[in-house]
Amino acid sequence: MKKKVSLKDIASKVGVSTALVSYVLNNQKSGRIRKEVALKIKETAKELNYRTNQIARSLKLQKTFTIGLIVGDISNPFFSSLARIIEDEADKKNYTVIFGSADENAEKSFKLMNTLLDRQVDGFIIAPAENGESNINYLKEHDIPFVLIDRCFPEIETNWVTLDNYKAAYSATQHLLDGSNNKIGLITYKTSLLNLQDRKKGYENALKDNKIAYDIAWCKEVLFADNMKLLVEQAVDELLLLPEPVDAILFTSNTLALFGLKHIHSKGIKIPGNLSIITFDQMDASDLFYAPLTYLKQPIEEMGQLATKILLETIDDKKEITQVSLEATLVIRESTRAAPSS
Amino acid sequence: MKKKVSLKDIASKVGVSTALVSYVLNNQKSGRIRKEVALKIKETAKELNYRTNQIARSLKLQKTFTIGLIVGDISNPFFSSLARIIEDEADKKNYTVIFGSADENAEKSFKLMNTLLDRQVDGFIIAPAENGESNINYLKEHDIPFVLIDRCFPEIETNWVTLDNYKAAYSATQHLLDGSNNKIGLITYKTSLLNLQDRKKGYENALKDNKIAYDIAWCKEVLFADNMKLLVEQAVDELLLLPEPVDAILFTSNTLALFGLKHIHSKGIKIPGNLSIITFDQMDASDLFYAPLTYLKQPIEEMGQLATKILLETIDDKKEITQVSLEATLVIRESTRAAPSS
DNA sequence: TAATTTAGTTTAATCGTTTAAACAGATGTA
């Protein structure tokens, strides 16, 4: 790689000190610098195509204008959409984003955190993994600015931006009950993560409030693992092979829904005729499904923008903690059209 | 943010110079350093939870172990999948990835390039935008390591990893012709980008080789713009309102296909009965479509891994240029099942 | 005229590493 132009190069070409060059290019002390000199410096900088070395600048300023984004998997549309929003929002304030995928693994998440800390990121936006409390406490103890997104740990006092997951799941379940469904299955992850626990609770409480005798066999919890596809398929099969099979399924994530729906589709089960479906998260796939899916739309844009805003404020020394829980929108479409009365 | 532990802190605690600490922690001069001292230093480093400041290290070494990834849009599944592969591959060699979305805009791409160069990235993986030749030449002139991905400029001698787009489109078209289709529409972008030109050429030449009288009205080129959805819908409508409507459509990108298929679906057109469909790129949506889509599967994993490998070799001073064109796989499914003879 | 202020610029330290070169003391060699 070609040697880059430094302040020194400009300084020696113009015949001044690097200090003066720095002052001019940063528009400091502008009152005291001779106009001709300032002009000459600016011209020379342009001529030599000078660009400031942010690494050197970062070292001196103890600030990198970089934020670390840690998600489960950047290739998951939910996270990549979030990444795009965060990128744009950060860019407006001249920050760049370094990202890492932690695969829902707290240990990997910690490794990633440290890698990014070594690179002196100014702060983090993190979708924490299950059992990631110690990671988060580590950040707190070291006074490192961060915002949790999508999930949070209620026992830890931190910034976070999440969905009102309880309410979202409750309203989805209620919607199913308002239709002709009353045996409603849930397919979710086996995890202690609050966002998914809340989704489960919302579902359960909606059933309870509607005086539906809740069958524990309706709730299928799938391990986040490599063979997840298989596990989801089993879960679907079990729900449909119950003595009284479920007449609706609520999926608590896009990935679960994708695996589940493929399987349901391949078995020739008709939606919404045989089975109603609601999913969390917007998916391209659900638009193209023959029965466009009713889904819980997350306000991803607001989420990403808010998280970035809170993080940057915290970096700029805001002390108050901000916790935001956003509303999902239930987008009602074909997959929950009340079945012809039967 | 809490003050971080530096070499100096370790040095003064142990009572040695920072040089010695650096040597020990980097396992250098190990033959000459007293074992007890080395041990003490290592222990103290661990005790103080020392982590090396990569910004300082980068400044000294003139190397950041960071690669810049510039794509059209990180939220496009094609690019986010690529990003994930690149992330994993880079991580194996202790590199991290900074990304930026250029929105298929050469100017924005250049701005992004400079932002990342200011941060002293060691090299780039770039999906260049239309008219991005000057950006690429800039990198060449400055001897900055980079690899183009997905697209390339044939007149510029550079590293690149792309698809054999011509062959892919040719084989898709041939497949349609081998079925009962012979009036085949193409929906593609209006762009000079070679990858898309090649897709068009492959399509055209397959028609020519099969002695199909090519109707210029079959080829719809849509501007990459905000109202793209509308433009695609118009294109679809026009193809279907021709005096002799097309009986198949080949979409040259996932986004085009998504817009097009939604529209086709909403018009109640039956696939493959009324219309056969082939798309470029794997989409979740195509699995869930009632007629799972025949598509051209790109070897994204190989692409990302290869691009990263080539980039890192170039960074490590490899001089030879590597150009790889990978084969797509035509995954044949329902959307091109030969219509019942009629 | 002497003292003070102002304008314009430079000096030099600093951020946290790395590393060539210097150094001091012990040991070996002629």
Add this chain to the structure above:
DNA sequence: TACATCTGTTTAAACGATTAAACTAAATTA
């Protein structure tokens, strides 16, 4: 005894920026 070699460590410069403080010369004030 004098010199060379080896061992273990330190010194100090460098990377490229920022910035408080110092400095000089000219202008202003008393």
